Amino acid sequence: MRRQRIWHLQIEGHSVNQKRIRTLMRLMRLMPIYQKLNTSKRAKGHKTYPYLLGGLSSHSHRAAVSGHET
Secondary structure: OHHHHHHHHHHOOOOOOHHHHHHHHHHOOOOOOOOOOOOOOOOOOOOOOOOOOOOOOHHHHHHHHHOOOO
């Protein structure tokens, strides 16, 4: 959002930079509107899988991770 404001003001002939726009937006208490990341919530339609190696000991866990050793 800030970059767009900078671009439009520079096209109109104003000499502004990102710091100045950030300061002015903070003084006017303006916040850009965009969708914030929410990666910790599960989607309702998605299937969740349990952690299959949760109950194994560290020795068997290492064997499971390393694959087939001969």
